[in-house]
Structures are given as structure tokens and as C-alpha cells.
Amino acid sequence: xxxxxxxxxxxxxxxxxxxxxxxxxxxxxxxxxxxxxxxxxxxxxxxxxxxxxxxxxxxxxxxxxxxxxxxxxxxxxxxxxxxxxxxxxxxxxxxxxxxxxxxxxxxxxxxxxxxxxxxxxxxxxxxxxxxxxxxxxxxxxxxxxxxxxxxxxxxxxxxxxxxxxxxxxxxxxxxxxxxxxxxxxxxxxxxxxxxxxxxxxxxxxxxxxxxxxxxxxxxxxxxxxxxxxxxxxxxxxxxxxxxxxxxxxxxxxxxxxxxxxxxxxxxxxxxxxxxxxxxxxxxxxxxxxxxxxxxxx
Amino acid sequence: xxxxxxxxxxxxxxxxxxxxxxxxxxxxxxxxxxxxxxxxxxxxxxxxxxxxxxxxxxxxxxxxxxxxxxxxxxxxxxxxxxxxxxxxxxxxxxxxxxxxxxxxxxxxxxxxxxxxxxxxxxxxxxxxxxxxxxxxxxxxxxxxxxxxxxxxxxxxxxxxxxxxxxxxxxxxxxxxxxxxxxxxxxxxxxxxxxxxxxxxxxxxxxxxxxxxxxxxxxxxxxxxxxxxxxxxxxxxxxxxxxxxxxxxxxxxxxxxxxxxxxxxxxxxxxxxxxxxxxxxxxxxxxxxxxxxxxxxxxxxxxxxxxxxxxxxxxxxxxxxxxxxxxxxxxxxxxxxxxxxxxxxxxxxxxxxxxxxxxxxxxxxxxxxxxxxxxxxxxxxxxxxxxxxxxxxxxxxxxxxxxxxxxxxxxxxxxxxxx
Numbered sequence: 001x002x003x004x005x006x007x008x009x010x011x012x013x014x015x016x017x018x019x020x021x022x023x024x025x026x027x028x029x030x031x032x033x034x035x036x037x038x039x040x041x042x043x044x045x046x047x048x049x050x051x052x053x054x055x056x057x058x059x060x061x062x063x064x065x066x067x068x069x070x071x072x073x074x075x076x077x078x079x080x081x082x083x084x085x086x087x088x089x090x091x092x093x094x095x096x097x098x099x100x101x102x103x104x105x106x107x108x109x110x111x112x113x114x115x116x117x118x119x120x121x122x123x124x125x126x127x128x129x130x131x132x133x134x135x136x137x138x139x140x141x142x143x144x145x146x147x148x149x150x151x152x153x154x155x156x157x158x159x160x161x162x163x164x165x166x167x168x169x170x171x172x173x174x175x176x177x178x179x180x181x182x183x184x185x186x187x188x189x190x191x192x193x194x195x196x197x198x199x200x201x202x203x204x205x206x207x208x209x210x211x212x213x214x215x216x217x218x219x220x221x222x223x224x225x226x227x228x229x230x231x232x233x234x235x236x237x238x239x240x241x242x243x244x245x246x247x248x249x250x251x252x253x254x255x256x257x258x259x260x261x262x263x264x265x266x267x268x269x270x271x272x273x274x275x276x277x278x279x280x281x282x283x284x285x286x287x288x289x290x291x292x293x294x295x296x297x
Numbered sequence: 298x299x300x301x302x303x304x305x306x307x308x309x310x311x312x313x314x315x316x317x318x319x320x321x322x323x324x325x326x327x328x329x330x331x332x333x334x335x336x337x338x339x340x341x342x343x344x345x346x347x348x349x350x351x352x353x354x355x356x357x358x359x360x361x362x363x364x365x366x367x368x369x370x371x372x373x374x375x376x377x378x379x380x381x382x383x384x385x386x387x388x389x390x391x392x393x394x395x396x397x398x399x400x401x402x403x404x405x406x407x408x409x410x411x412x413x414x415x416x417x418x419x420x421x422x423x424x425x426x427x428x429x430x431x432x433x434x435x436x437x438x439x440x441x442x443x444x445x446x447x448x449x450x451x452x453x454x455x456x457x458x459x460x461x462x463x464x465x466x467x468x469x470x471x472x473x474x475x476x477x478x479x480x481x482x483x484x485x486x487x488x489x490x491x492x493x494x495x496x497x498x499x500x501x502x503x504x505x506x507x508x509x510x511x512x513x514x515x516x517x518x519x520x521x522x523x524x525x526x527x528x529x530x531x532x533x534x535x536x537x538x539x540x541x542x543x544x545x546x547x548x549x550x551x552x553x554x555x556x557x558x559x560x561x562x563x564x565x566x567x568x569x570x571x572x573x574x575x576x577x578x579x580x581x582x583x584x585x586x587x588x589x590x591x592x593x594x595x596x597x598x599x600x601x602x603x604x605x606x607x608x609x610x611x612x613x614x615x616x617x618x619x620x621x622x623x624x625x626x627x628x629x630x631x632x633x634x635x636x637x638x639x640x641x642x643x644x645x646x647x648x649x650x651x652x653x654x655x656x657x658x659x660x661x662x663x664x665x666x667x668x669x670x671x672x673x674x675x676x677x678x679x680x681x682x683x684x685x686x687x688x689x690x691x692x693x694x695x696x697x698x699x700x701x702x703x704x705x706x707x708x709x710x711x712x713x714x715x
Contacts, residue, residue, distance in 0.1 A: 003302035004384045009571045010583035014542045017528045045571050049533050132375045136360025139374045160398040160703045162405040165694045169701040185377045275335030286362045
């Protein structure tokens with residue numbers, strides 16, 4: 001029987017092939033997180049036995065977990081694709097964005113680095129692992145989402161997207177973002193990872209770690225998070241539900257050490273992925289829409 | 298715990314502005330506990346901030362700043378819900394006439410339309426337009442939430458009056474199944490749980506109706522297999538396979554197929570999907586196939602089993618025009634059909650649909666959001682089915698050559714109700 005995971009997989013593969021056929025220079029954006037890992041896995045299937053017909057690009061804030069960078073290098077090498085690393089530190093050094101300091105948040109700065117890298121490399125399409133269930137602004141976005149010459153998303157003027165007739169033509173300087181995982185939920189992603197027995201960074205699985213409770217989130221004590229005077233360091237068994245910058249991503253208390261245990265945990269969760277773990281969305285009601293308008297992922 | 302395999306149902310909300318589409322979807326998601334606690338908290342906070350009461354359920358899907366400021370839906374929101382045996386993809390569509398293109402976007406992939414209308418107002422012009430577009434797009438099953446029953450004191454007479462009017466329209470438009478349900482989305486009556494205010498009603502709630510209907514009703518197993526070639530994969534050690542998403546009937550290793558438009562007969566020798574080699578595949582699967590004979594098949598070609606589609610450069614189609622400027626005869630555009638893109642010219646407009654009477658009237662052009670019956674001429678050969686028989690090989694979009702914007706949704710042939 002064809003189940004919902006087969007249909008989601010087929011739809012994503014269809015989108016990957018369609019964008020590659022219609023666009024001149026696509027790129028796959030890869031963060032080392034579970035969604036981009038699934039995207040890379042699907043891309044390999046879409047073009048097998050050939051290698052990927054596009055490079056993989058990581059927008060590196062310099063504040064990643066070490067395990068995620070290790071996984072990135074390993075996964076991309078195994079895919080046979082070329083890895084481009086565009087560094088937020090370079091954008092800071094070039095004076096394109098203000099330096100938030102060594103521990104300051106760099107999430108929003110990524111937009112400048114991303115748009116520069118797209119322009120420099122002449123990319124006309126960028127695959128991303130974003131899902132519509134992540135956020136209310138993402139829920140509104142097309143699968144092929146048009147960006148103007150300034151990289152902006154205009155939610156009031158989206159192109160109609162009928163049937164599965166994805167059309168990818170853009171004029172020079174403009175580009176598309178393509179989201180093959182649009183219709184997947186967090187649970188779909190984990191069920192698929194379990195079914196495919198995919199590898200992931202170890203921080204997704206429960207482990208012991210020193211954390212501090214800050215703004216309602218457990219942050220991992222390390223290079224990017226130093227305990228403040230009033231904070232107490234606790235050693236807890238945790239895992240990460242999303243992978244973002246180490247100073248913005250909260251850990252969740254969990255004993256799930258296997259993919260099956262994670263699927264069970266997610267199917268019973270009563271707090272969303274972003275609500276549980278992401279500091280970058282907590283600033284305002286429309287934080288994601290505002291960042292997306294500027295050209296964010 | 299092993300989670301059961303689920304099927305997939307895509308539905309779109311349809312109906313006029315302010316009749317309560319977003320509120321109904323909000324209610325459905327909240328009452329089935331599909332919303333996470335923090336998402337619900339955010340809706341409560343946004344409601345309080347805007348002074349619209351404790352909980353404005355429309356904010357569950359109206360996520361853009363402009364939508365919340367204006368209290369309307371501008372573009373489709375996609376939300377997801379799950380029961381133990383079914384995954385739902387819900388497209389909550391805008392009701393305003395100027396966002397008809399976005400409604401069509403949401404409805405074009407739907408198996409089912411969830412029609413929402415206000416019992417006190419009955420069928421407005423925009424309700425008719427949406428039902429007409431849903432019918433054109435091939436939706437055959439509708440569930441009708443006759444909403445705001447609380448505002449007419451749960452009156453059976455008011456409900457039956459609307460249902461009567463609706464049945465006539467649904468019949469004219471050729472829907473195969475219509476399930477009317479009296480509801481109050483605001484109060485949550487008959488959305489998930491059966492209502493206690495409606496002793497005279499013994500049918501299902503909206504959720505029960507959604508769980509009971511057929512998923513993937515669009516897959517017509519009788520119409521022949523269709524595999525538009527999307528991409529050619531070179532295999533190790535020589536040889537090629539042809540990749541695309543299968544639709545129509547199932548395809549098997551050993552099946553005789555015809556490569557079109559070249560009209561070359563050959564046989565399927567291998568079949569591979571995301572999970573590996575297999576002997577057969579059904580509609581909706583991305584596959585790649587090997588062929589017994591050497592061909593020059595490439596992107597834009599089609600592999601088909603009988604009954605074969607039509608190869609043509611001129612055909613009649615029904616189009617919904619979304620361009621800001623009117624569409625006029627001899628206008629040149631680009632057309633995308635399956636994996637094929639070709640220049641196209643509008644040869645003539647045979648008529649324009651009058652939404653009020655559902656008849657064809659004369660017209661020299663198609664204005665924004667108008668639906669017309671037209672003849673198109675393409676530069677390259679297309680391999681088409683009538684839209685009534687196949688949603689993939691029967692559909693196309695028209696594209697502006699300068700801006701690359703999608704300006705029309707097109708369906709090969711004449712809609713059944715015209």
C-alpha cells in the first residue's frame with residue numbers, strides 16, 4: 001500500500017527534479033539539521049545513480065554545535081556534492097553587518113550572508129528544508145517562492161501555484177526558494193528518518209549535558225553560552241528538537257535515545273518544535289514574517 | 298508503539314468572505330487538539346492585543362500581519378491535521394474576489410472542498426464563483442458547513458432553505474456528493490462533536506464527514522497510465538531511465554507503453570521508486586522506468602498506456618484568467634503543461650462564463666478573474682487528455698513572457714456544466 005510517507009517522498013522528489021530542470025543554477029541550503037538531512041537524502045534519491053546536479057551551501061553563523069559541523073562535513077562528503085560554506089563572520093569582517101559581539105545572536109545576520117552568496121554564485125534557485133507547520137508565515141508560503149532582485153518575499157503578491165505545475169523562470173538577479181518539504185510535519189520527518197534509518201547529529205538523541213535555564217529554555221553551557229552570575233549549571237539528560245545556533249536553541253528534557261523513541265515522543269508532544277526550543281522567534285508576533293520579507297530562509 | 302500507515306486527504310475551504318472559513322478551520326484544529334499549547338497561547342495573545350475577544354479562531358490560519366490587521370484572509374494557509382488513519386492537508390483559502398487566484402491555488406490540488414456559508418445570507422455571488430471554480434478544477438465531493446446557526450436560533454427551516462438552494466446549484470455544477478451540515482464554527486457546534494442544539498439533525502459533524510469520505514478520489518484507474526518524462530537518468534554501465542510522477546492507471550513491468558508525441562511503442566523493463574525497484578506503481582508515485590527499445594525520449598515527452606491521449610497543437614480549453622490586463626485574441630504567452638513549456642497564442646474566445654446563470658455569453662476579452670472558453674494554438678506538440686479524465690495531463694498554466702508570472706489556470710476541454 002502507498003502510505004502518506006510514500007506520497008510525501010514522491011512529491012518532494014518531483015519538486016527537486018522539476019526545479020533542477022527549469023532553473024539554471026540551483027543550490028541546496030544545508031544546516032546539518034534533521035530537515036536539511038532529509039532534503040539531502042531525497043535529493044540523492046531523485047538523481048541516483050548520478051551525483052547531485054547542484055552544490056550544497058551552508059550559511060555558517062560560527063555559533064554551531066560541533067557535532068552538527070562534523071555531521072555536515074560527513075553527510076555532504078558522502079553525497080559527493082560540492083560544499084560551499086558562506087560565513088557570517090566574513091560578512092561581519094567586511095563591515096556588511098554590525099558585530100553583535102562573540103556571544104551575541106547572529107540568526108538575523110544570516111540573511112545578508114545568504115543573499116550575498118546567492119548573488120556571488122549566480123544561483124537562481126535555492127532549496128530549503130522549511131516546513132509549513134513550523135510557523136504561521138511559512139504556512140502561507142508557496143512551494144516555489146519568488147524573491148525579487150533584493151531577495152525580498154512579498155506575501156501579498158505571491159505567484160499562483162496551480163496543481164503541480166511548478167514554474168521556475170526568473171529574470172536575472174531574481175531567484176526562487178524551493179521548499180520540497182512544505183507539506184511535511186515534524187512527525188512525518190521523524191517517521192521518515194526512522195523508516196529510512198538515516199544518520200543524524202548526535203545532539204538529537206538524549207544525552208547528559210551541562211545546561212542553564214535562561215528565558216525559559218535550557219541552553220547548553222559551552223563556548224557560546226557562559227553561565228551568568230545568578231544562573232545555576234545543572235547536569236541533565238536532554239536532547240535537541242531543532243538544531244540552530246548554540247546560543248539560541250534550547251534543549252528539551254528527554255530520555256529518547258533511539259529514532260523509535262523520538263517518534264513516540266513527538267507524537268505525544270504538546271508544545272511545538274519552535275515553541276520548545278527557538279529563541280529567535282520569541283521577539284514578536286510576526287518575527288518570522290519580518291525576517292522572511294528581508295530574504296531569510 | 299508502532300504508528301499505523303495513513304492515507305492522505307487534501308481539502309480546501311471554499312466560500313465568500315466573512316462566512317467563517319478560517320474560524321471553522323481554527324475551531325476544527327483547536328477542538329481536535331492539533332494545535333500545540335504555545336501556538337494556542339499565541340492566538341490568545343494576538344486576540345487580546347487586537348481587542349477581538351478571548352480567542353479569535355481565525356488567527357490560527359490568518360498568520361500574516363496584514364491579515365490580522367484587516368481581519369481577512371489574503372492568501373492560502375496550509376495546515377495539517379492527523380487522525381489515527383488519515384493525514385489531512387488543509388488549504389484555508391481567501392474569500393475576497395481579488396484573491397480568487399489564491400483560492401484557485403488552494404483548490405487545484407484538493408480532493409474535496411469544504412464549503413462554508415452563512416445560513417442567514419445563503420449563496421452569495423462569491424460563493425457561486427468559488428463553487429464554480431471548484432467544479433471546474435474537478436472537485437467532485439463537497440462538504441457544506443451551513444454556518445452561524447446560532448445567529449438564526451438553530452432554525453431548521455433556515456437551514457433547509459439554504460440546503461435546498463445549494464442542492465440545485467451543486468446538481469447543476471455536477472458534484473457527485475454533497476454533505477450539508479448545520480454548524481456554528483464560533484461555538485464549536487457540530488464541528489468535531491455533535492451539537493446538542495440541533496435535535497432535528499442526525500447527520501455527521503464536519504470531522505466525522507471528513508473522516509468518512511474517500512481519499513484520493515481523483516485517481517482514475519480507468520483512464521490509462523500517464524508518465525510525463527521529467528528527467529533522464531543515466532545509469533551506471535550505460536543505459537537510461539526516464540523519471541517522472543505517475544498518474545492515471547497503475548503501471549507494471551512488462552506493460553506496453555507508447556512514447557508520445559513520437560508515437561513509438563515499447564515495453565517497460567524496470568520500475569524504480571524512492572524505496573527501490575518494484576514490479577508496479579500507482580498514481581502519485583515518483584518513479585523512473587527503463588524501456589525495452591532505444592528511444593530519444595526526453596523532458597516534455599509522455600509515456601502512456603491505452604486509451605492514449607491526444608497529440609495536438611490546437612485545442613479548446615476552459616481558462617480562469619488572473620492577469621491584471623484583460624486577455625484578448627492573438628495575445629502571445631508561454632504555456633506549461635506537464636513538463637513541457639511552449640509558446641502559445643490565443644486564437645479565439647468562444648465565450649465567457651456568466652457566474653449568475655452558469656451559461657456562456659459572448660465576450661471579446663477575459664477580464665481579471667473571469668472564466669472563459671477559448672481556443673489555443675501552441676508552437677510545439679502537446680500530449681493532452683481532457684481535464685475530466687486526467688487532472689495532470691488535462692491541466693496547464695499560462696505564463697506572462699515578460700514578468701514570468703502565472704496569469705491563468707487552464708483545463709483542456711469544456712467543463713461538463715457549460
